[in-house]
Ligand SMILES: Nc1ncnc2c1ncn2[C@@H]1O[C@H](COP(=O)(O)OP(=O)(O)OP(=O)(O)O)[C@@H](O)[C@H]1O
């Protein structure tokens with residue numbers, strides 16, 4: 230997908246902000262919902278190819 | 292994947308020619324995607340692209356499509372119509388009312404059958420719905436083969452979202468009997484969405500889509516999340532009271548009343564009169580989608596009396612208002628069922644023949660916000676013919692999977708592949724301020740995005756550049772409701788001071804009735820990470836890539852656009 234652009238500016242870094250390598254993890258992503266993706270369309274096919282390849286890959290490792 | 296290596300021997304499957312079939316209770320359509328990648332809806336020998344799903348028999352000869360549909364007037368007992376929804380069902384579980392004016396469905400073992408004179412013999416035969424479906428598919432396939440000049444041997448068929456596994460099994464058997472390989476069943480609303488999204492000019496964009504498939508005997512509404520070009524169904528509903536034939540009924544009753552007034556007899560009381568009136572009322576209804584007036588004219592409608600009349604669109608719309616209202620309500624209810632607000636909907640696709648009705652499309656447009664795109668012929672010049680959407684989508688899918696082994700297609704549709712965690716909240720960044728109470732949240736990944744997923748967005752920076760903060764957090768969709776500004780009483784004087792106390796005092800009942808202003812907003816949820824990008828040039832932009840893996844771990848990459856170095860970091864996966 231083409232990268233979108235947002236015109237509103239990012240905030241100024243607060244005085245005294247520090248973090249190792251300028252990155253500070255704070256929390257975790259909330260619990261997701263399990264759903265099915267419909268097996269239709271070109272983007273799904275690409276997804277299926279990735280996922281099935283990965284699956285056989287990890288099975289091979291076992 | 293056309294040639295599979297097997298013990299070192301390359302096996303080439305027989306050449307496939309695949310088409311898409313939209314198989315409705317009322318009509319079917321066939322479509323093929325040629326080498327230019329564009330789906331084409333194929334006309335049958337009579338020149339019809341909407342081919343009534345009807346078979347009729349006269350002295351052993353089979354009629355199909357519109358030729359069969361006209362037989363509902365003279366030969367209704369040997370005419371089988373509206374049978375798609377009976378496939379794979381027990382007699383006790385069907386609603387046979389759509390077939391009251393054609394061959395009646397009957398109980399046959401565990402399935403449904405029709406007793407019809409389909410040969411020249413005196414006695415009728417019991418023909419199962421599976422056999423009828425197979426004959427119908429054969430006719431469709433033969434029309435497609437004639438058109439393409441080559442035998443069609445594989446199909447993708449669209450089915451409603453509530454078509455059960457048993458129903459699919461029986462329809463698959465019908466396809467087998469029709470000597471075609473069934474590549475895949477795909478849901479009707481997904482086919483409709485694909486027909487639009489596969490157009491070369493469509494950009495892949497994350498969006499919430501409502502597909503309203505308004506047919507002859509049913510209306511189906513589906514709410515979809517389209518994320519990175521992939522579709523997940525959030526909610527569906529099915530209605531059998533507010534569809535095309537209910538609109539036919541509105542006109543049947545209107546014209547019948549007119550006839551009664553003049554002739555003191557009700558044409559609905561004899562089956563042939565009713566069948567004629569129904570046939571012509573449907574044509575009148577379709578004419579009213581294009582023109583503002585339509586004329587109906589029927590020879591010998593009842594007791595040998597001819598009938599002719601004119602109806603204008605406004606009158607029809609008034610009479611049909613209840614059905615229109617039912618359709619709009621069905622859409623509202625389904626959006627609610629998906630736990631979304633009407634403001635969350637980016638696109639409404641109107642599919643199915645009844646979607647040609649201008650008033651239905653304009654009524655639907657009014658319940659959504661101005662920014663929601665309503666894709667229907669009367670609201671958008673570039674809309675695709677709603678009667679062709681599902682067939683086109685099926686044809687696109689057919690061309691996509693044509694080269695695959697059926698086994699491969701089945702494997703790809705397995706839950707191991709299709710079931711994925713979908714984000715509950717949006718993930719994005721705060722703008723203007725890093726303070727959750729003052730910053731404005733902008734999503735990078737939308738809710739309902741299946742993971743793994745990756746999105747990149749660029750952001751502006753403060754006027755002077757410098758060191759900027761990227762605060763990554765979850766966003767919870769919120770609807771902000773504001774009371775409308777009380778309008779100042781206009782008696783010539785202009786109100787200069789908006790804070791003037793008097794303006795509050797002037798609230799009248801009339802003004803209070805004005806609707807609240809509803810807007811979509813984001814509440815800041817869990818804070819996930821902070822990133823600093825230092826020394827951004829004046830006018831520089833910052834590019835942020837968020838990559839969520841299948842375990843919900845988040846990888847962040849941020850850099851100033853044009854700079855080679857940036858910041859990388861990881862938010863570990865949660866324990867749940
Ligand atoms: N131009 C039009 N204006 C209004 N209604 C139309 C128009 N064209 C077709 N219709 C109506 O659309 C309905 C058929 O819809 P469609 O072709 O989508 O059938 P379907 O999917 O087989 O229907 P179902 O399965 O619900 O019975 C009929 O009621 C028909 O009268």
Ligand SMILES: [Mg+2]
Nearest residue numbers: 315504506643
């Ligand atoms: Mg339909």
